[in-house]
Amino acid sequence: MVLQVKEPTIPITEIEQSAFCQTEDELKTKTLEEEFSAGVRWQKLPISYLRKTPEELDDRILYARAKLGDQLVVLGHHYQRNAIIRFADYRGDSFKLSQLAASQDRAEYIVFCGVHFMAETADILSARHQQVILPNLTAGCSMADMAHVDDVLDCWEELEEALDGYGGITPITYMNSTAAIKALCGRNEGIVCTSSNARATFEWAFERSERVLFLPDQHLGRNTAVQLGVGLDEMVVWNPFKPLGGHTPDELRRARVVLWQGHCSVHTRFTVEQIERARSSVPGVNVMVHPECTLDVVQAADVNGSTELITRTISDAPAGSAWAVGTEVSLVNRIAQQNPDKTVFCLDSVVCPCSTMYRIHPAYLSWVLDGLNEGVVVNRISVDERTAGEARVALDRMLSIT
Ligand code: SF4
Numbered sequence: 001m002v003l004q005v006k007e008p009t010i011p012i013t014e015i016e017q018s019a020f021c022q023t024e025d026e027l028k029t030k031t032l033e034e035e036f037s038a039g040v041r042w043q044k045l046p047i048s049y050l051r052k053t054p055e056e057l058d059d060r061i062l063y064a065r066a067k068l069g070d071q072l073v074v075l076g077h078h079y080q081r082n083a084i085i086r087f088a089d090y091r092g093d094s095f096k097l098s099q100l101a102a103s104q105d106r107a108e109y110i111v112f113c114g115v116h117f118m119a120e121t122a123d124i125l126s127a128r129h130q131q132v133i134l135p136n137l138t139a140g141c142s143m144a145d146m147a148h149v150d151d152v153l154d155c156w157e158e159l160e161e162a163l164d165g166y167g168g169i170t171p172i173t174y175m176n177s178t179a180a181i182k183a184l185c186g187r188n189e190g191i192v193c194t195s196s197n198a199r200a201t202f203e204w205a206f207e208r209s210e211r212v213l214f215l216p217d218q219h220l221g222r223n224t225a226v227q228l229g230v231g232l233d234e235m236v237v238w239n240p241f242k243p244l245g246g247h248t249p250d251e252l253r254r255a256r257v258v259l260w261q262g263h264c265s266v267h268t269r270f271t272v273e274q275i276e277r278a279r280s281s282v283p284g285v286n287v288m289v290h291p292e293c294t295l296d297v298v299q300a301a302d303v304n305g306s307t308e309l310i311t312r313t314i315s316d317a318p319a320g321s322a323w324a325v326g327t328e329v330s331l332v333n334r335i336a337q338q339n340p341d342k343t344v345f346c347l348d349s350v351v352c353p354c355s356t357m358y359r360i361h362p363a364y365l366s367w368v369l370d371g372l373n374e375g376v377v378v379n380r381i382s383v384d385e386r387t388a389g390e391a392r393v394a395l396d397r398m399l400s401i402t
Contacts, residue, residue, distance in 0.1 A: 006151070006240065006241045007241070008241040009241075011140075011142055011145035011146055012041065012145075013140045013141065013142035013145050013265075013355075013356055014142040014145070014146070014265050016039075016040040016041070016355050016356075017142055017265035017266070017354075017355050018265075018352060018355070019038045019039055019040045019355045020038055020352070020353050020355050020358050021350050021351065021352035021353075022350070022351050022352075023349075023350060023351065024351065026333075026351075027081060027329075027330065027333075027351060027353060027358075029054045029081060029082075029083040029361070029362065030054070031050065031051055031052065031053060031054070031363075032045075032049060032050050032051075032052075032361050032363040032364075033050040033051050035361060036050075038355075040138070040355055040359065041138045042136070042138055042359065043136050043137045043138050043364070043379075045363065045364060045367045046367065049363040049364075049366060049367050050363065052363060052366070054083060054362060057362040057363055057365075057366050058083075058362065060366045060370070061087055061362060061365055061366050061369060062087075064366065064369035064370055064372070064373055065087065065369060067373050068109070068369065068372055068373060070106055070107060071107060071108045071109055071372075072107055072108075072109045072110075072111065072369075072372065073089050073090070073100075073101070073104045073107040073109070073110050073111070074087055074088050074089050074090075074111045074113065074365075075088060075089070075090050075091075075092075075097045075100060075101060075110060075111070075112050075113060075114065075122070076088025076090070076091045076097075076113045076114070077091070077092070077093070077094065077097060077113065077114035077115070077118060077357065078091060078092065078093060078307045078311070078328070078330075078331045078334075079114075079307075079328040079330050079331055079353070079354050079357040080113050080114070080330065080357055080360060081330055081353070081357075081358060081360075082330070082333075082334065083361075083362050084113050084360050084361075084362060084365060085113075085334070087113075087365065088113060092308065093194070093195075093196075093306060093307045093308050094114065094117070094118045094121065094175050094176070094194070095121075095175055095194045095196075096308065097112070097114065097118065097122065098118065098121040098122045098124075098125050099125065101122035101125060101126045101130075101132070102122075102125040102126055102127075104126075104130075105126070105127045105129075105130065107130065108129065108130060108131065109130070109131055109133060109372055109377070110122055110126060110130055110131070110132045110133065111133045111135065111365070111368060111369070112132055112133065112134055112381075113135060113360045113365065114134075114139070114357065114360075115134075115139045115140055115141045115144075115356050115357060116134060116137070116139060116140045116141065116144070116381070117141055117144045117175070117176055117177060117178055117179070119132050119133075119134040119381040120178065120179040120381055120383050121175065121179070121182075121391075121395070122381075123381050123382055123383050123388070124179060124182075124383055124388045124391050124392055124395065125392070125395065131377055131380050131382075132380065132381045132382075133368050133372075133377065133378070133379050133380055133381065134379050134381050135360050135364035135365045135367070135368045135379060136359045136360055136361070136364040136379070137379055138356075138359055139356045139357065139359045139360055140356050141176055141356055142264070142265045142356065143174075143176050143216055143217055143262050143263060143264045143265070143292075144176050144177050144178055144216065146216050146260075146261070146262035146263070147177055147178070147181055147215050147216030147240075147260055147262050148240075149178060149180035149181055149184070151240040152181055152184060152215060152240075152260075153184065154240075155213070155238055155240060155245060155260075156171065156184060156188065156213070158243075158244055158245070159213060159252065159258065162244065162249040162252045162253070163211065163252060163253060166210075166253045167209060167210030167211065168208075168209035168210060168211065169209055169210075169211040169212065169213050169258065170189060170190055170191070170205035170206075170208050170209045170211070170212055170213070171184065171185045171188055171190035171191075171212075171213045171215065172185065172190060172191050172192070172193055172198075172201050172202065172205055172212055172213070172214050172215070172221075173185045173190065173191075173192055173193070173214075173215040173216070173394070174192075174193055174194070174195075174198070174214075174215065174216060174217050174220055174221075175192060175193070175194050176216065176217065176264075177215055177216050179383045179387050179388065179391045180387055181215060181216070182390075182391035182394050182395065183386075183387045183388075183389075183390035183391040183394070184390075185391075185394040186389075186390035186391055186392070186393035186394035186395075186397075187390050187393075189208065190205075190213075190394055190397075191204060191205065191394050191397040191398050191401075192391075192394045192395050192397070192398045193398060194306065194398075195220060195290065195291050195292070195305070195306040195307075196305070196306040196308065196309065197398065197401075198220055198221075198224040198291070199224050199227060199228065200401055201398060201401065202224050202225065202228055203228070204397075204401050206228075210256065211255060211256055211257065211258065212225075212256070212257050212258070213238075213258045213260070214257060214258070214259050214260060215260040215262070216260045216262035217260075217262055217263060217264060217292055218237055218259040218260060218261060218262060218263060219263055219264070219267070219268070219291070219292050219293060219294055219295065219298075220291050220292050221235075221257060221259045221260075222235060222257075222259055222295050223291045223293075223295055223298045223304070224291070225256070225257045226295060230256050230257055234254070234255060234256040234257065235255060235256070235257040235258075235259055236251060236252065236255045236257075236258055236259070237258075237259045237260075237261050238258050238259065238260050238261055239261050240260075240261065245258070245261075263292070264292040265354075266292075266327075266328050266352070266353075266354045267289075267290050267292035267293045267326070267327065267328075268292075268293065268294060269348055269350075269352060270289060270293050270294075270297050270326040270347050270348060271297060272296050272297055272300045274324075274326075274347040274348060274349075275287050275297065275300045275301060275324070275326075275347065276300075278324035278345075278347055279324075282322050282324065282343065284322060285322040285323065285324050285343075286302050286303065286317075286321065286322065286323050286324070287300070287301040287302050287303075287323075287324045287325075287326070287347070288301060288302065288303045288304065288305070288310055288313065288314070288323060288324070288325050288326070289301040289303075289304050289325070289326030289327065289347070290304065290305070290306070290307065290310070290326060290327040291304050291305065291306075293326050297326060301326065307327060307328075307331060310325060310327055310331075310335070311331070311335060314335050314339055314342065314344060315335075315338065315339060317339075317342060319341035319342060320341065320342065321342050321343075322342065322343035322344075323335075323342060323343065323344045323345075324345055324346075324347050325344060325345070325346055325347065326346075326347045326348075327346075328353060328354050328357070329346045329348070329351050329352060329353050330353050330354075330357070330358075332344065332345070332346040333346070
């Protein structure tokens, strides 16, 4: 095997990640024409949608939805802006929404207000007659974009060769990855995980081999492995731009966990200093963060867990309790609105939404719904049969253990 040094690249979605950050309290939806000035890539759409006010778009979406009736189901990820989530028939995290997509087999069209990998998963899990639509094709995910399938295939080949005869390795990919990477896991006795069941999938993998390759979020992988008692000195980070990920064969053989060098641009903004500031300004505050945060932040917090757990924990908490939350700000603001008897605030004082989630502007939702009413399916997300079949194997393995 010839090991190549590759030119390091940063995904454009990572470069654009802070495009919508601001210091005002509230993210207010403007016309799409005004939001275009944020300087991210936007998908082109007919010019008539650009200047429609949020109110005009609301009316138009309501009308289009009503006309489509049971043919349509709209799914909204927790990180969507309020101007979108209010139209969602169901809201949830990526996996919950994909399961919902699979159970809504009466609806011919599934409009997924989220990001690209979520729409792919919904397509994999939904019935053949259903069509999944992503309102804006530039709504990707910087974390998923950090694991390009060609780099992962190279990594897998190099690992298999370096570890041949040394106890093997099981690939686990986080839901936040492309269908092609889920398929690689399906083909190679691997599994998919979510932030809720990462620990169970690690245990499953360690029953089968001595090592785990965790893709693409190094932080969720590290946080989970630490919970299971794996030492930091038993983990290595795979740099896709270096031969053997930047390690010697011996270093790889000594490792129990190989972490892909990827991260969430939103959750890595949270710091221990922010936690300390929250504790000193609001005595008695509970700090809750997502496990995509870095290890020091997760260890400094009182609780860590998925978006579903964060939402549930705060809604079940006693009135008068205070919560500083380390996750996407659109969700934190919504939890605060839904829990007026509690103090809920984002750990980061800068209002910094996930810039790819934020690209689902109501103008795009209106555009795709109007298209459906005219018999035109725009922005269909379709995973080829072979990839979908292999990815489904890895998804089914996850479902069988959780
Ligand atoms: S919050 Fe992070 S992981 Fe989630 S879609 Fe945005 S960049 Fe991706």
